[in-house]
Amino acid sequence: MPATGHTERGSADLAEIYREFARPVYGLCLQMLGSKEAAQDAAGEVFARLPRALGSYDTTLPMANWLYRVASNYCLDLLRMRRREERYLADEPVEALPVASPEPSPLANLEDAEQRKALRSAIAGLPDKHRVPLVLHYFNGLDYDAIGREMGLKRGHVGTLLFRARQELRRVLSGPSEGVKP
């Protein structure tokens, strides 16, 4: 049996994994799903499925990357189920986008903890369709193709979503004076 190595260490490993990753897995689910309750349930579910999922774990990869991927995949499943009717993952028309001006970006100059906190809460406040690809890209390190595959989108659309997310964050962070929504 190929997975014997894991199963023997099984329960001890699982406890170890839980201790180490319960918090970030919950955090990931929170960012993916946007609600505390759903995140708690999802994180619980991820760990509940772990014993079986471990069978497909490739030991050459870091555990963290694999586990985060399992968690984000599970959340994507949930999102798909949740939003089947709303079709939020469907393509939306890509407009001609303006050429940006190289002004100093409010995202790039985070000098103090206060500003970083503001960015974090701005991200947390993004709508799902912007926050989810952002998390997949910046946390799970997925490229556009992979995100597209996971979310059922074309890669161009992924680029657009990330671009819009970034614009929205700039708008929020640059304060209410410039906060005129296009």
Added chain:
Amino acid sequence: MNCVSELTLGMFVDGEVNTMEAESIRSHLAGCVRCRTLAAVLREENRALAGAVWELVTEPEQWPAAAPQRHAARYALAAIALVAAALAIPLNGLSEQLPSAVSWLNPFSLAGHWNITTAAAAYLASNLAGLVATVVNFIGGLLLVLTAVVAALLYQRLAANRRPVLACFALLAFVLPASAVTFRTGQHIVTIPKSEVIDQVLFAAGEHVLVDGTVNGDVIAFAQVVEIRGTVKGDLIAMAQTTEVRGVVEGNVFTVAQTAAVPGQIRGNLYVSAGMVRLETGGVIGGELFSGSGFVNLNGTLQRGASIYGQVATVAGGVGRDVTFHGMKLILTDEARIGGKVTATVPDASLVSRASAAVVGGGVTTKISKRESQWRKPRHYFWLAVELLGALLAALVFLWVAPALLQRSVTALGSYGRSLGIGFVALIVTPIGVLIAAATLVGLPLAFIAAGIWLCAMYLAKIVVAGLIGQSLLRSNLEKKRDWLLAMLIGLAILTAVFQLPFGIGTAFHIAVMCFGMGALFRELHASRRPV
């Protein structure tokens, strides 16, 4: 080349453009300060975003503080289980060696059970009377109003199908007569004076409930002392430290008490669970006596038979028919006049003492209650098989009726701390809720429904846990119903065997399994009502 759009530049920075495009953007950047600056800004933004997302995920602000508590709860549970096991194992083993004088302290003996039950009941009766009264008054009214409001709202909303609502109304109408109840509650003594006649059901709670007058309906009483001096035409239901019938109860008496005394008359049967039961000289019970009590003294007249489970029973009066006794010691004094036969099941023949002048019409039969290992009896295996088969059938029905719920409950079991917590609460809180709802009478149907669900859940809990055990042994995803059944069979067989473990271990497992399974079930029932 013209300046590139921010979108394209963003993709370039992310390494998401093809080599040709990348080459042309690179050459453009070499000559365009504006785009070069923008690219630098985008890279900077990427770093900031990656940092922020990382912090958001790894240090979630709303990380439930329950995490450390969960550990604490787990340790606490483990500690409780350990202490219980530590107590259970020697005590259970010792229970046959304990001197009978202290066996009432042993929580595994019958006497111990009664002692604990009656002490708990007396405690509840003396301390909770006031509270129960308030709660009953409040909840009773509230339930009535709530039911009416909900029914009215539903009636408005369900224009299409009003039948269920009409059924609810019918139920309400069915319940309403029950609200023909007279409530008498008080901090200290609650008296129905000699001159008073109550035509309805009397619900009384206080420190001391004294019925000196006449109640034409039933009497339901919670108190430290419940004393009937007058006449109760219906039944008496009493939970008290002391229940005393000095007057007349024309119906049956149901009581849980520390001491139950009958110097007066009960025309019906007496059903009693008490530390001490006394049918005093001059006292009469017209019907039968069913007693699960520590000590029973029959000095008065019992017109029919007696079924007594308990520690010691003394018959020093008249019994019209048979006496069946299971316990430690049966004494028939010189004054005993028993019309039927006496069947005593005691640990030793010397524990039935019959005075020479005692009259027993049908003779005395003594059975020795030697504990023979149940494993030697084929009957035991038969019933085990029946139990297993029944559970399997229930699993089949469960699988057929609510496959998704069963499967998800099995998976939800994995997060065991939570399931255990929820299950434990459900196991304890539901009966309390049912009792309170039932005490209001108006909430009686609700209580029945809740009790039904609770009993079903207790049974299904085993099935859910069996599913998990079978699933983890088979190491498969159990796609087909056949796989599920096989998993169930394996799981149930293991559980049935484990529940048979001696020294209270099996029982402890049974309770744990009920907690786990019930918790998972309720969690999933709750979750299935959420849109996620």
